[in-house]
Amino acid sequence: MDPRRNSHWLKEAIAPDENDCPSLGGDDSADICIVGGGFTGLWTAIQLKQQDSSLKVALIEKDVCGAGASGRNGGFVLSWWAKFLSLEKICGGEEAVRLAKASADSVDAIGEFCHQQGIDAHYRRDGWLWAATGEQQIDSWDGTMNAVGRYQQYPFKRWQPEEVSARSGSGKHLAGIFEPTAASVQPAELARGLRRVALERGVRIFEHTPMTKLKDGAQPVIVTSHGTIRANKVVLAINAWSIRFMPIRRAIVVVSSDIVITGAMPERLEEIGWRNGMTISDGRMLVHYYRTTRDGRIAFGKGGMHGNLPYGGHVGTKLDGPSPLADDVTKWLNWTYPKLRGVRAADSWRGPIDRSKSGLPYFGALEGRPNVLYGVGYSGNGVGPCHVGGRILASLALEKQDEWSECGLVRPLGRDFPPEPIRYFGGKLVRSAIARSDAAADAGRAPGPLTHYLASFAPAGLSPFKGQKT
Ligand SMILES: Cc1cc2nc3c(=O)[nH]c(=O)nc-3n(C[C@H](O)[C@H](O)[C@H](O)COP(=O)(O)OP(=O)(O)OC[C@H]3O[C@@H](n4cnc5c(N)ncnc54)[C@H](O)[C@@H]3O)c2cc1C
Numbered sequence: 001m002d003p004r005r006n007s008h009w010l011k012e013a014i015a016p017d018e019n020d021c022p023s024l025g026g027d028d029s030a031d032i033c034i035v036g037g038g039f040t041g042l043w044t045a046i047q048l049k050q051q052d053s054s055l056k057v058a059l060i061e062k063d064v065c066g067a068g069a070s071g072r073n074g075g076f077v078l079s080w081w082a083k084f085l086s087l088e089k090i091c092g093g094e095e096a097v098r099l100a101k102a103s104a105d106s107v108d109a110i111g112e113f114c115h116q117q118g119i120d121a122h123y124r125r126d127g128w129l130w131a132a133t134g135e136q137q138i139d140s141w142d143g144t145m146n147a148v149g150r151y152q153q154y155p156f157k158r159w160q161p162e163e164v165s166a167r168s169g170s171g172k173h174l175a176g177i178f179e180p181t182a183a184s185v186q187p188a189e190l191a192r193g194l195r196r197v198a199l200e201r202g203v204r205i206f207e208h209t210p211m212t213k214l215k216d217g218a219q220p221v222i223v224t225s226h227g228t229i230r231a232n233k234v235v236l237a238i239n240a241w242s243i244r245f246m247p248i249r250r251a252i253v254v255v256s257s258d259i260v261i262t263g264a265m266p267e268r269l270e271e272i273g274w275r276n277g278m279t280i281s282d283g284r285m286l287v288h289y290y291r292t293t294r295d296g297r298i299a300f301g302k303g304g305m306h307g308n309l310p311y312g313g314h315v316g317t318k319l320d321g322p323s324p325l326a327d328d329v330t331k332w333l334n335w336t337y338p339k340l341r342g343v344r345a346a347d348s349w350r351g352p353i354d355r356s357k358s359g360l361p362y363f364g365a366l367e368g369r370p371n372v373l374y375g376v377g378y379s380g381n382g383v384g385p386c387h388v389g390g391r392i393l394a395s396l397a398l399e400k401q402d403e404w405s406e407c408g409l410v411r412p413l414g415r416d417f418p419p420e421p422i423r424y425f426g427g428k429l430v431r432s433a434i435a436r437s438d439a440a441a442d443a444g445r446a447p448g449p450l451t452h453y454l455a456s457f458a459p460a461g462l463s464p465f466k467g468q469k470t
Helices: 008-013 039-051 081-091 093-117 142-150 161-168 187-200 239-244 266-272 326-336 385-397 422-442 449-455
Strands: 028-035 057-060 128-132 157-159 175-179 204-206 211-215 221-224 227-236 252-262 279-282 288-292 298-303 345-356 362-366 369-376
Touching (some): 008 187, 008 345, 093 142, 128 161, 239 252, 239 345, 288 326, 362 385, 422 449
Antiparallel strands (some): 211 221, 221 227, 362 369
8 A cells, every 4th residue: 555545634634646755875973863753753843853953863764754553533733631549640730730830831832833834724722522422421521520520620511412412513412621722733744744844944854764673772773774873862753653663562552543524514513513723532442533624524433443453563455545434424424414425535544552450651762772762652642741751752862850850741651551462362252242242231230240341451542431540
């Protein structure tokens, strides 16, 4: 699969005749070498150059920048407020508030950066609706709202059910809370814009240059099929693909997320009342997330629906290209929007999600390898948070002692997931229990005790449910 065709967004953002950056052509060196050309890698590179323009920063990307999750996601630019319970558990209350505020600031900063740098990433700051599409989901946000309230923080607005259904264009939304800070983007346009700015600032980008090996030492050496790069620090910004490293594999599992997009139908969106760029997620465990686009389409995604998990440390290509579940995802779109009377998908795609147990990322240096840094585990909420990640990784790479390098998400990798083959088969069991739990909730009944028990091993979503082992 040509990586440029991995999503509707990438097809829109990369002209067929656009030149890729050259591959690495021999042995080279850099002060800092970043592996991975998505939001994490590109924001880190830009931050580094911003802080010291004389730094030699190199970035290698196995495909083209944006070909990973950054060019294929839903484009929701969210803060960490909805994940406050997990954040509080990891960092304590005060630090959780500071980081949640920092993540909300990042939503604004991304818009400002796009404006200043002339990046047309279709940035719209129309907020995010956390909606209930079933009775069991109603008020699932109460724990989070109460927790943030204890710190006198009020990032969400409670909407009356009539307002929820009127402004979202569907009576399937029975209740909801609204976070006005959130924005949306065309994510591949953002990734490609960041690539352009990074190049303008002197970052050397090598595309079609996969890292095949990482050699340890005072100066680690990145080995690729086209040559090597020796660097003082290496930043691993390779998302799901970082499960090739055993310590990271223990801390994250890789699941799929599948998206369909309709044709342009601005007048029908107007008719149903979904009149702006407000993004929406529901409260089921295999989450539904949907948004409109600037040209009046709906992009509708579903998390974790596919049970075909990667085995061991190899992600492979089964999470690339068109979604094999496009028909099912389209059915859910039509279930959610019956007023659209059988809308069809014009395109579909999928991508890998790096899920940590808490739903929040890890930053730091690999154990015993102080010059190899990681930023991984965004768990399907990375578009905004990767901007924070870039700040953290730049501070770590520059060995600064500041509020970023010392923040609560800089921590050793967890040992949360078992080795193979238990990981693969156990993961399949848990995923199918989650799907059965959601189906039971849709049918208005409680899941059986075994299903409930197995589903309790699910990594954290937005709000933990009773008995969840997070
Ligand atoms: C379908 C889908 C929907 C999503 N929706 C949302 C959303 O709406 N909002 C949100 O906040 N988040 C969402 N996410 C998550 C979000 O996209 C990610 O958290 C974010 O893009 C992660 O950025 P990254 O730079 O860490 O990873 P990536 O963008 O995946 O970048 C990693 C890069 O590393 C490269 N790479 C891998 N291995 C190597 C190697 N060996 N050598 C060199 N390069 C390598 C890859 O090609 C890739 O380009 C979604 C994800 C998916 C898949």
